[in-house]
């Protein structure tokens with residue numbers, strides 16, 4: 001199979017995964033489903049056609065157009081699924097993984113993804129719920145003797161829950177490469193080049209003291225991107241920033257597969273980065289503006 005046909009087949013597989021995902025999360029919007037069906041049919045037709053190298057440029061353009069449309073659909077879906085209601089106290093829930101447990105192999109194994117999502121992330125959700133309920137109880141009883149403990153729990157589990165949610169969305173099967181458009185321009189402006197950004201982010205991840213995260217944030221007040229480390233989930237956090245891309249470097253994220261070689265996990269992780277979703281978070285984050293002081 002030629003490279004082009006292999007590429008077309010990969011896009012077709014990706015559409016199948018998106019459709020399975022829509023089914024799983026019970027999306028019934030007929031316009032979105034019809035668009036994906038149409039794209040699926042179109043891509044299948046491309047796979048079935050005899051493709052020679054003379055038509056490579058044309059086919060690449062067609063594939064790029066299909067990709068753009070899928071990105072737009074993903075953006076629409078994200079808007080539809082936007083959280084508009086506040087989560088009641090103690091009622092946070094574990095968001096489903098946006099792909100199968102084995103979808104990021106060989107970069108991240110199925111066993112890690114299962115334990116990381118179903119066990120570790122669930123623990124943070126449960127911990128946040130408990131902390132919120134205990135603080136509510138403290139307000140009602142006016143007994144604040146354990147407040148420091150529950151505040152710490154709320155910060156630890158809350159950050160754990162929110163960062164993991166961004167982390168799952170920030171990866172995708174057959175991801176990687178580099179971002180496009182506005183996000184790429186901003187990265188080049190703030191870090192010099194994409195390569196310089198990638199090296200800086202990787203070093204930040206490898207050098208986290210103990211367990212923690214590497215985090216690309218948008219700083220609304222300074223209108224720029226910044227790379228931060230976080231020890232645990234919340235120590236070294238810079239408040240007033242919005243995480244754009246996060247990399248979990250707790251041992252539970254890689255140890256079963258990479259043992260103590262965090263650096264190897266960090267280097268391989270770039271192969272599953274979901275740049276379209278990351279660009280979407282960046283666009284949304286940039287909408288927050290403050291009055292100039």
Ligand SMILES: [Fe+2]
Pocket residue numbers: 116120164248250252253
């Ligand atoms: Fe984690």
